[in-house]
Amino acid sequence: MKIISADRISRIVADLCVRANLYLRPDVLARLRRARKAETSKRAKRLLDAIIDNALIARAERLAICQDTGLPVVFVELGQNVRVSGDLKKALNQGVDAGYKKACLRQSVIRDPLVRGRSTHSPALIHVDIVPGNSLKITVLPKGFGCENKSQLKMFHPTAGIEELKDFIINTVKSVGPDACPPYVVGIGIGGTADYASLLAKKALLRKIKGKTADRLERELLAAINKLNIGPMGLGGRTTALAVNIEKSHTHIAGLPVALNFSCHALRSATEAI
């Protein structure tokens, strides 16, 4: 049994919130640079330069990469041999408050979706997974809502062909256009239930973008999306998506849920394991 104090968890979460919001993920920055090299449209090249500059300025001047510092989404993988001394949820939210306050990040969270009212930094949206072992892994994903608002879910018939799925995905990307701040990372969840497919689509955004993906569907979708000529800010170009990440799960004989969750080019997340 490993004992981890709630205070320690708060400190880690605070640090993750700052890191995620100020320092663009290295894999995302590398992919932006590669896209800039491959881009042929003059305007798209300039816009990608601005996006890269923005990430460098944010890092150097300790400013948020984007003013929408998101609804903080926290993923916890809690080893079943770990005991948290103190209140885990409270610790996570206190960490979010401390980190967001320290880096002057925006208060974008409202308690009641209908009444609205004054915005705050927390509570975060927390997903906890119990896993074997004695470690605790925490990931903070500040999720901006320009792209979150473009999420889609479709419950396909189990007999649907792969072409039907592809059409749905491509048509959804077309409808998203400039609002989700292209170039996007497209997270796709396939299988599970309606809620679980949506969660998988979001988790897919956490996967590191590296090299050429081994998944054929991901490759085909990325190629098709980058032919749509949406481009940075929706003003044309071959850089519409930086990556397509698919996560799959077991599902029911009667169904085939497919969920899409988009990230803007400022895909921010940070992880720490103890």
Place this chain on the structure above:
Amino acid sequence: MNDSQIKKLKAGDEIKLSGVIYTARDQAHKRLAAAIKSGKRLPIDLKGAIIYYCGPTGKPGGKVIGSCGPTTSGRMDKFTPALLKTGLKGMIGKGARSKEVIDAIKRHKAVYFLAHAGCGALINKCVKKAKAVAFKDLGPEAIHKLEVKDFYLIVGVDSHGRDIYAKK
């Protein structure tokens, strides 16, 4: 920005804007539109004004403002025609506008600009002064008066109703 300057702008043109602009996003728009409807006095003079769809972060020490990029303009569409009728001349945001808004822009000889989307740290550099001037209870959604210098913008919809997104 005066009428003859606005008239010359074409969708797709790139400009550098210097001067005073006001931030306003969802809740501020809702309040402004409600005030216009009920004939109440507005907290800012919209006549000839430029509104920037932006909710900045807090400001780190030594800075005038925090990260301050544009938010999605489409969410303001349902309020925009009323604001244009009241004298609003320019809007800055990201993404496409509805047909109703484009028609209203043409009717009132106004202009809609796109700012670098998702580049709030870069845009921070061109804000020289910032002050919350109305609806301060809205926090980041309050109306801030900004003084900007060389704010890089692309004309999205010009005063003749031409739309950058229609060309594609």
